[in-house]
Amino acid sequence: MAYLDHAATTPMRPEAVDRMAELLGQVGNASSLHAAGRRARRIVEESREAVAAAIGARPSEIVFTSGGTESDNLAIKGLYWARHNADARRRRILVSAVEHHAVLDPAIWIADHAGGELVVLPVDSLGRTAPDALRAAIEAAPDEVAVASAMWANNEVGTVASVAELADVAAEYGVPLHTDAVQAVGSLPVDYAASGAAALTLTGHKLGGPVGVGALVLGRDVECAPLLHGGGQERDVRSGTLDVPAIAAFAVAVELAVKEQAQRAEFLIGLRDDLIRRVREVVPDAQLNGDPAGGSEHRLPGNAHFSFPGCEGDALLMLLDAQGIECSTGSACSAGVARPSHVLLAMGQDEDRAKSSLRFSLGHSSTAADVDALIAAIGPAVERARTAAAR
Amino acid sequence: MKVLAAMSGGVDSAVAAARAVDAGHDVTGVHLALSPKPASHREGARGCCSLEDSRDARRAADVLGIPFYVWDVAERFTTDVVDDFVAEYAAGRTPNPCVRCNERIKFAAVLDRALALGFDAVATGHYARIIGGGLHRAVDGEKDQSYVLAVLRPDQIAAAMFPLGESRKTDVRAEAARRGLAVADKPDSHDICFIPSGDTAGWLRSRLGDAPGEIVDESGAVLGSHGGTYAFTVGQRRGLALTRPAPDGRPRYVLSISPVERTVTVGPLERLDVNRIECGAPTWCGQEPVHDPIPALAQVRAHAEPVQCRARVLDGGLVVDLDDRIAGVAAGQTLVLYDGDRVIGSATIERAA
Numbered sequence: 001m002a003y004l005d006h007a008a009t010t011p012m013r014p015e016a017v018d019r020m021a022e023l024l025g026q027v028g029n030a031s032s033l034h035a036a037g038r039r040a041r042r043i044v045e046e047s048r049e050a051v052a053a054a055i056g057a058r059p060s061e062i063v064f065t066s067g068g069t070e071s072d073n074l075a076i077k078g079l080y081w082a083r084h085n086a087d088a089r090r091r092r093i094l095v096s097a098v099e100h101h102a103v104l105d106p107a108i109w110i111a112d113h114a115g116g117e118l119v120v121l122p123v124d125s126l127g128r129t130a131p132d133a134l135r136a137a138i139e140a141a142p143d144e145v146a147v148a149s150a151m152w153a154n155n156e157v158g159t160v161a162s163v164a165e166l167a168d169v170a171a172e173y174g175v176p177l178h179t180d181a182v183q184a185v186g187s188l189p190v191d192y193a194a195s196g197a198a199a200l201t202l203t204g205h206k207l208g209g210p211v212g213v214g215a216l217v218l219g220r221d222v223e224c225a226p227l228l229h230g231g232g233q234e235r236d237v238r239s240g241t242l243d244v245p246a247i248a249a250f251a252v253a254v255e256l257a258v259k260e261q262a263q264r265a266e267f268l269i270g271l272r273d274d275l276i277r278r279v280r281e282v283v284p285d286a287q288l289n290g291d292p293a294g295g296s297e298h299r300l301p302g303n304a305h306f307s308f309p310g311c312e313g314d315a316l317l318m319l320l321d322a323q324g325i326e327c328s329t330g331s332a333c334s335a336g337v338a339r340p341s342h343v344l345l346a347m348g349q350d351e352d353r354a355k356s357s358l359r360f361s362l363g364h365s366s367t368a369a370d371v372d373a374l375i376a377a378i379g380p381a382v383e384r385a386r387t388a389a390a391r
Numbered sequence: 392m393k394v395l396a397a398m399s400g401g402v403d404s405a406v407a408a409a410r411a412v413d414a415g416h417d418v419t420g421v422h423l424a425l426s427p428k429p430a431s432h433r434e435g436a437r438g439c440c441s442l443e444d445s446r447d448a449r450r451a452a453d454v455l456g457i458p459f460y461v462w463d464v465a466e467r468f469t470t471d472v473v474d475d476f477v478a479e480y481a482a483g484r485t486p487n488p489c490v491r492c493n494e495r496i497k498f499a500a501v502l503d504r505a506l507a508l509g510f511d512a513v514a515t516g517h518y519a520r521i522i523g524g525g526l527h528r529a530v531d532g533e534k535d536q537s538y539v540l541a542v543l544r545p546d547q548i549a550a551a552m553f554p555l556g557e558s559r560k561t562d563v564r565a566e567a568a569r570r571g572l573a574v575a576d577k578p579d580s581h582d583i584c585f586i587p588s589g590d591t592a593g594w595l596r597s598r599l600g601d602a603p604g605e606i607v608d609e610s611g612a613v614l615g616s617h618g619g620t621y622a623f624t625v626g627q628r629r630g631l632a633l634t635r636p637a638p639d640g641r642p643r644y645v646l647s648i649s650p651v652e653r654t655v656t657v658g659p660l661e662r663l664d665v666n667r668i669e670c671g672a673p674t675w676c677g678q679e680p681v682h683d684p685i686p687a688l689a690q691v692r693a694h695a696e697p698v699q700c701r702a703r704v705l706d707g708g709l710v711v712d713l714d715d716r717i718a719g720v721a722a723g724q725t726l727v728l729y730d731g732d733r734v735i736g737s738a739t740i741e742r743a744a
Contacts, residue, residue: 315508318419318460388507 002373004327006206006302006363007155007183013208013253013364020210020249030242031233040244047251051215054258055202056191063216063234064247068182068203070227071216072102072149074238075178075199078224079147080110083176086223087143094137094148094175096121096129097346098156103149103180104342116146126291127159127347131169138173145175152184152200156343156359157290158303160188167196176222182206182214186257187265187300198222202254204246208364209253213246257364268301268362269294275304275360275371282379285309289344289357302362307344307353311385316358319381325374328359392511394418394552397497398451398459400444402567402574403516403555405451409570410554411514412455419510420452420459423501425468426585441587451572462504464496471495473585477598480621483648484723487539487693488583494542502550512552520556520732521548525677528732531559538693541727541737542674592622592630604653606631609646614657620650626663626719633657644718664716670709670726670738680735687728687735689713691720702728709738 003011028040045059052059065071076093083090093107097120110116119137121129129150138145148170153160163179170177176198184190186207192200199222203214218224218237226232230239273294279286289305291298308316313329320327329341340354360374394416396408411418422445445461452459472491479486502513518529519537526548529535543551555563560579567575586594599621606615615633617623622630627645637643643657668691684701689711699714711726720743728735 314460314462315504318458319508321458322419384507384509388504391503391507 001324002326002370003365004325004360004362004370004374006366007300007359007361008328009205009211010208010363011365012205012210012249013256015256016209016249016253019252020245023245023248026244028244030244031231040242043244043248044242047247050251051254054254055185055200055217056193056195057200057217058220060220060235061192061217063218063238064242064250065214065216065234065238066212066240067205067214068100068180068201069102071201071203071214072100072178072180073106074216074224074227075201075218076103076106076147076149077110077227078237079176079178079199079222080114080116081225082223083146084116085225089144090146091115092117092119092141092144093146094119094121094134096150096161097123098127098129098154098159098343099149099151100155100180100182103151103178107149117144121150123346125348127154127157127343128291129161129166131162131165134166135169138169138175142173145173147178148175149178149180152179152181152190153188153300154290154343155183156341157305157347158183158300158361159290160184160296160298160300163195163197167198170198171196183300185254186261187268187302188296189261190258192217199224204250204253207253207257209250210246213243213250215250260364264364265296265301268366269296271366271368271371272302272304272362274368275362275374278371278375279304279306279378282375283308283382286382287353289347289349300361302366304360304362305357306360307349307357308382308385309353309356310389311356311382312389313355313357315385315388316381319384320358320374320377323373323377323381325377327374328361329357392416393509394512394514395501395505395510396420396457396514397501397516398422398448399516399580400447400451400574400577401516401580402564402572402577403518403560405448405455405516405572405574406563406567406570407514407516407552407554408451408457409455409566409572411552412457414554416512418455418457418514420448420455420457421501421505422448422459422461423468423496424461424463424465425496427465427469447574447577451574454571454573462501464500467500468492468496468585471500476583476585477595479723480595481599481650482723483620483650485624485721486723487725488585489539489693490542490725493540498540498543498547498551502547506550512550514552514554516555517553518555518558518560519553521551521553522733524549526734527556528729528734529553529556529558534560537729537732537734538690538725538727541676541725541734543676544674545677548676592619595619595621602650602653604655606633606655606657608643609656609658609662614643617655620648620653620655623648623655625721631655631657660718663718663720665718665720665743666713666716668711668713668720668726668743669741670711671741672707673704673709673728673736673738675736676734684712685728685735687730690727690729691717691740692724695719697729700728708741709736 028036030040030044048059048062095107111118121133167177178199179197180201182203185202200217205211228239287307340351344354394411398404398420476486476488517536518534520527528537602619605613623645646658647656684703688697689700690697700711702711727737
């Protein structure tokens, strides 16, 4: 079995599992005033401090959520409404064309149902949004921009954005920039304060923590309307009883992932470059998507994303799955039906090439044996998938 | 063998897949996504391609412990089945979309892809039997689906598996329950899967638009009007909304449809009776028959009673002479020739007299 889908979810770190298991048996609502409540609250606040320290934020800037999708929704909708309520002219939402659906879809929803206007920022053939493209989009009507969003590192093709440059441009116009750093935290050096972003999304299960917990880092002076109303547990921006075991395990995972980031990135880049080289040896016409420069400032260390001309990605996935190789077509699916990826289409690829792609993503538990297994299986799989597609 | 089990999310295909597993095959479940925009839930007993059906198929595959994937064949299905269905009605004919789906999707596009990907066979939940390479009626006469499979060529039948052919539907349901398949009591699907409302005429109107015309008798006398010839099928009695009763007070039936003139001609039941049916090029399920004419039983609709006939090939088409006259033979439907329970072949009906 070779698990090459760490970008979908990566195994929990044993330290996080232990911490979570330990706390699951303990009673205590972090909002209660008695001893059990105070004990729970202390764990939450220590976790908040740990997460903040790991990513260059202040503890008061960490809003715990149920994960990446909630954080992205909170950032887009919350910043939109706060900014729009302060000045009704602000109704434009600027998002890069390669955003995750958790960013794109709330932006589209606001445009369709709440009077917003969606502005999609173009990307180049590697999936990068140029700071000038952001500037041009803002300049078109600077007073009407509510919020902008550009992801730190793309989940499909692994391209790393220049978030600090984009944030500089946004800051010139007083526009809050949100960045989805779900794939970045733990894989790349991420410093919230230095990035200049107003809001940043991270989630537990992409870095060795549990599924169902994450955070939105929200600057102290950034106004954000809540999505979930209720007890106001998290800065009155997010309500809901705090999930103490999950938050604690999340913090353990963030700390470990960040501490080991540089060393692991070096290891994964080596492994990933080996994977790319050997896939190309076996399938000479395989095309690497995303930034060919493999350094951490260009591409996620564990990401390899290929198009296999003449193949259908879902056929390849099935053939590899049957050989114990687990990877992804890297595209969204509702009924399990593969659609051409909006990311690849935005990068200028045609539908056929987009449908012929597979993502292999490595992570903290990856080994050279995983790559060996892929290399042994990919040649016959591509050959067979080509025959099938030619029919 | 490596077997691809086509799983619709219904009870039949789930049990068929289960039996293929029991037979020792290496089985992979595949749900065919037929609609470009699947509805989230089923509507009653109709439809077969909602997300709920996809999930039901996935759950059945989970219980069987087999891999499961969704194959997107929506584009092919739209072109080869749905568009064909609309075009046939627009031309005044009565298509059978299940036949087209088997001919062009399940045992063509899907089977070809399966074989190319290394599978040896495709198993479905159809009620039919394969005996000695030949296609036969199922043991359960009420559920028999050999009629909609009669378009298959020998090479397609050779790569098909119908694990339910020897069973009765009630036993299949009981078996599903015994196996812990949640679809055991799911209602049978009826009618046309891509028209979940069941309102075929309304669905066609939304595609073809209003095309009003006259309903006339054989003398040309106008008896009423209609909104589009596509709402009618030869042999139809209901829904004519005639303003003038027949002089003899007997019911009238659709005798013929002329989409170009937009007329629907009606008349008494006996004028529907035909004993010669001319068809397009036949597909032989097994070896091409050597007799000429071929003595056979002819079935002209999905649930019609088979009737004695003699068939022969003339100028590439099939000409069928019935021993007795029958009613309700519509162009576009499939005529299937049987030798007892064995399917000899099939052809699409062009005209009858």
